[in-house]
Amino acid sequence: MSSDPSSAENPGPLLALESSCDETAVAVIAADRTVRAAALASQTELHAPFRGVVPELAARMHVERFVPLIDKVMRQAGIRGPDLSAVAVTNTPGLAGSLLVGLTTAKALCVAWQRPLIVINHLHAHLYACQMIHPERSVFPAVGLVISGGHCSLYRCHTAVEFEYLGGTIDDAVGEAYDKVAAMLGLPFPGGPALAAAAAAGNPRAYSFPRSMIDEASGLDFSFSGLKTAVRYTLVGPGERDFSSLRLSPQQIADVAASFQQAVIDVVCLKAERALQQTSLPCLLCGGGVAANSQLRQTLAERLTAAGQELIVAPPALCTDNAVMGALAWEYFERGEFSRLDVDILPGLQRGA
Ligand code: KG4
Ligand code: ZN
Numbered sequence: 490m491s492s493d494p495s496s497a498e499n500p501g502p503l504l505a506l507e508s509s510c511d512e513t514a515v516a517v518i519a520a521d522r523t524v525r526a527a528a529l530a531s532q533t534e535l536h537a538p539f540r541g542v543v544p545e546l547a548a549r550m551h552v553e554r555f556v557p558l559i560d561k562v563m564r565q566a567g568i569r570g571p572d573l574s575a576v577a578v579t580n581t582p583g584l585a586g587s588l589l590v591g592l593t594t595a596k597a598l599c600v601a602w603q604r605p606l607i608v609i610n611h612l613h614a615h616l617y618a619c620q621m622i623h624p625e626r627s628v629f630p631a632v633g634l635v636i637s638g639g640h641c642s643l644y645r646c647h648t649a650v651e652f653e654y655l656g657g658t659i660d661d662a663v664g665e666a667y668d669k670v671a672a673m674l675g676l677p678f679p680g681g682p683a684l685a686a687a688a689a690a691g692n693p694r695a696y697s698f699p700r701s702m703i704d705e706a707s708g709l710d711f712s713f714s715g716l717k718t719a720v721r722y723t724l725v726g727p728g729e730r731d732f733s734s735l736r737l738s739p740q741q742i743a744d745v746a747a748s749f750q751q752a753v754i755d756v757v758c759l760k761a762e763r764a765l766q767q768t769s770l771p772c773l774l775c776g777g778g779v780a781a782n783s784q785l786r787q788t789l790a791e792r793l794t795a796a797g798q799e800l801i802v803a804p805p806a807l808c809t810d811n812a813v814m815g816a817l818a819w820e821y822f823e824r825g826e827f828s829r830l831d832v833d834i835l836p837g838l839q840r841g842a
Pocket of ligand 2: 611
């Protein structure tokens with residue numbers, strides 16, 4: 490038997506690193522996709538005073554946290570570096586500084602331990618989180634819907650690694666709209682979960698907010714900036730940017746939150762159904778931070794089940810950024826596709842990618 494863990498019949502686990510935004514995440518994952526150990530260091534408190542992620546601070550924090558976190562996870566998994574099959578890391582898309590810290594850390598480990606490198610796409614990984622709950626079968630081909638803080642896109646996923654872009658937002662991402670509206674309502678950062686919690690006590694029909702680009706001609710593209718602006722004009726007049734003097738009752742906050750959320754859910758469900766119809770694929774995979782939203786999960790499930798279609802949503806803990814979804818790297822490993830050590834980060838995503 491070969492002594493090389495990456496060419497052995499029973500390959501050793503791989504180490505996955507994720508730092509595309511403000512979470513430093515590490516996981517050790519076996520070839521059968523079982524998670525040997527995983528940990529995550531959140532930067533929520535660091536960015537909360539700014540009500541958004543400050544890229545420079547995020548990158549510096551990844552520098553501080555990666556090595557101790559890797560050390561901890563490797564100890565928990567009971568594995569040494571040279572016994573790994575590969576080191577996987579997110580190199581696209583995301584904040585440039587944050588991605589660079591992750592990629593540089595991964596490259597250094599690959600050189601030190603003489604292990605191969607595998608770079609992965611963060612959006613593909615978000616959808617691979619759906620595969621993690623179905624180890625008994627492949628969930629591909631399927632339509633993939635990524636709804637996160639930075640993205641809102643639909644794909645025809647031929648396999649875990651071959652994606653065809655079908656449509657996406659022409660302006661704000663869904664999570665971005667949640668975060669901005671939450672800020673207008675004076676809700677804490679991060680806005681998505683806070684707005685969802687407030688919405689639970691609200692009336693989704695209290696306000697009539699727009700459902701943009703739902704006509705057939707808009708196809709599978711989305712727009713959320715008009716919805717965001719409509720909420721703003723409901724709260725303060727056009728041109729007014731100061732929300733600090735707003736005095737809203739808890740019920741008013743709940744009603745605006747619920748009405749906003751209903752508008753988002755209506756559009757997301759409609760586009761998901763349209764993508765399934767256009768592709769004739771029977772299954773929707775859904776991942777990304779906003780997919781953790783319980784109201785959205787429930788409505789999508791009800792609508793797709795009623796139409797006889799299958800829905801696989803990533804488990805809530807694997808919707809927001811994490812390294813477990815880096816199990817996607819096994820798909821490249823099994824295809825014998827490794828990355829060169831001079832591979833770079835690709836922070837931005839071209840529309841249509
Ligand atoms: O996937 P993610 O962790 O990071 C990106 O790749 O962007 O997504 C973060 C986004 C944030 O905008 C956050 O407010 C939103 O996901 N989010 C939610 C919920 N949990 C997180 N939005 C709505 N409802 C939630 N329960
Ligand atoms: Zn993400």
